Amino acid sequence: MTQSDICIAGAGIIGLSLALELRARGLSVIVLDSGAPMQEASTAAAGMLAADDPHNPPELFALSHLSRSLYPSFLDRVRDLGGIAVPFQTHRTLQALAGNRASTLPQELQTELLVKDSDAVVDPGSGFTFLREHSIDPRQLAPALIEAIASTSIRTLYNSPVITTGYGAGRVTVRTSATTIQADHFVDCTGAWAGSSETDTAFLAIPIKGQMLALTLPADLQLKTTLRAADIYIVPRTLGPGKGRAIVGATVEDAGFDKTVEPAAIESLRQRAISLVPGLAHATIADTWAGLRPGTPDRLPIIGPHPTRSHHWFATGHYRNGILLAPATARVMADLILGQSPTASLESFSPSRYTLSLAIGVQ
Numbered sequence: 001m002t003q004s005d006i007c008i009a010g011a012g013i014i015g016l017s018l019a020l021e022l023r024a025r026g027l028s029v030i031v032l033d034s035g036a037p038m039q040e041a042s043t044a045a046a047g048m049l050a051a052d053d054p055h056n057p058p059e060l061f062a063l064s065h066l067s068r069s070l071y072p073s074f075l076d077r078v079r080d081l082g083g084i085a086v087p088f089q090t091h092r093t094l095q096a097l098a099g100n101r102a103s104t105l106p107q108e109l110q111t112e113l114l115v116k117d118s119d120a121v122v123d124p125g126s127g128f129t130f131l132r133e134h135s136i137d138p139r140q141l142a143p144a145l146i147e148a149i150a151s152t153s154i155r156t157l158y159n160s161p162v163i164t165t166g167y168g169a170g171r172v173t174v175r176t177s178a179t180t181i182q183a184d185h186f187v188d189c190t191g192a193w194a195g196s197s198e199t200d201t202a203f204l205a206i207p208i209k210g211q212m213l214a215l216t217l218p219a220d221l222q223l224k225t226t227l228r229a230a231d232i233y234i235v236p237r238t239l240g241p242g243k244g245r246a247i248v249g250a251t252v253e254d255a256g257f258d259k260t261v262e263p264a265a266i267e268s269l270r271q272r273a274i275s276l277v278p279g280l281a282h283a284t285i286a287d288t289w290a291g292l293r294p295g296t297p298d299r300l301p302i303i304g305p306h307p308t309r310s311h312h313w314f315a316t317g318h319y320r321n322g323i324l325l326a327p328a329t330a331r332v333m334a335d336l337i338l339g340q341s342p343t344a345s346l347e348s349f350s351p352s353r354y355t356l357s358l359a360i361g362v363q
């Protein structure tokens with residue numbers, strides 16, 4: 001029987017960020033994953049830190065802005081521990097204003113952004129605006145985060161799905177096929193899988209499939225700004241192994257746990273990207289993939305205590321913003337577990353808004 005202060009299920013960005021935060025606050029932590037770390041939504045993501053996306057639910061504003069402010073120190077911590085720096089890839093986003101369904105970027109913006117990449121001021125009449133917004137490459141973050149975890153005393157058990165959890169004598173018992181762990185607290189960070197093996201009808205997370213592609217940009221297309229319009233975004237990679245590519249996404253599909261990449265969906269995304277930026281017609285497809293966003297019925301995260309089980313917590317349901325929200329989620333979850341007032345209001349994210357039993361596994 002392994003003992004730990006904290007047992008976290010799920011080694012995506014949410015689980016690993018929380019593990020680092022709790023370890024920094026002096027707690028012993030063990031992280032379990034049914035597969036390898038950072039192999040699911042957290043590496044499928046485009047990596048936009050879109051705190052000011054006008055399409056975000058208003059309830060996300062405070063947590064998003066807290067997370068954005070924590071990002072530099074989060075990346076510093078990851079680098080200081082594991083030795084791998086994760087740079088911001090982009091520093092601004094050209095955002096289509098709400099209601100702007102334009103499928104083509106106005107010519108003057110194409111010239112400014114794609115050729116000169118200057119700090120152009122956008123005419124509000126164009127239906128676009130600039131946001132001061134960063135992006136990261138999740139495929140750079142993944143090895144950096146894994147190295148950071150490995151450099152600490154955090155224990156990891158991969159290829160070990162949590163099968164059951166139970167509570168007794170003031171401790172949570174967590175069973176995998178190979179081992180049993182006793183911990184003071186259990187945190188469900190299993191993303192799209194949270195609650196999926198319940199026997200009752202409570203279905204905590206809803207997998208929302210997103211298909212994406214990476215384009216290798218032609219040499220004459222100097223794209224350094226993220227573009228986000230209705231139903232399409234283009235996120236350039238400017239540093240590291242992905243340099244010279246742009247990520248184009250993404251479909252939003254209710255398709256269960258299916259992660260099949262469909263050529264027709266990829267071509268539709270590519271055509272929409274070309275329509276927005278005609279110069280992309282000369283870009284070649286470098287990669288395609290699909291990932292599962294952890295959705296919830298109200299599209300808000302689930303952060304807080306299990307409604308009926310003691311010492312059992314949730315940090316999941318981050319849907320389209322889990323990369324952005326990871327540092328703040330780690331901060332507020334650690335506050336909650338340690339009995340401190342969380343830095344941001346979590347009222348809208350309470351698990352108790354769902355009534356039935358929500359834990360992963362069967363008791």
Ligand SMILES: Cc1cc2nc3c(=O)[nH]c(=O)nc-3n(C[C@H](O)[C@H](O)[C@H](O)COP(=O)(O)OP(=O)(O)OC[C@H]3O[C@@H](n4cnc5c(N)ncnc54)[C@H](O)[C@@H]3O)c2cc1C
Nearest residue numbers: 010012014034042046047048162191210291321322323324
């Ligand atoms: C196409 C796409 C584009 C996106 N773009 C962005 C973006 O630009 N910006 C942004 O902020 N967010 C974006 N997101 C959303 C973001 O990727 C997610 O919100 C975030 O990665 C969720 O992290 P997570 O750790 O909760 O989940 P995951 O990364 O999916 O990790 C969950 C982990 O739990 C493990 N697990 C499952 N069941 C069990 C079990 N029983 N026991 C133990 N472990 C288990 C899984 O193996 C997995 O490793 C995007 C997502 C997709 C799919």
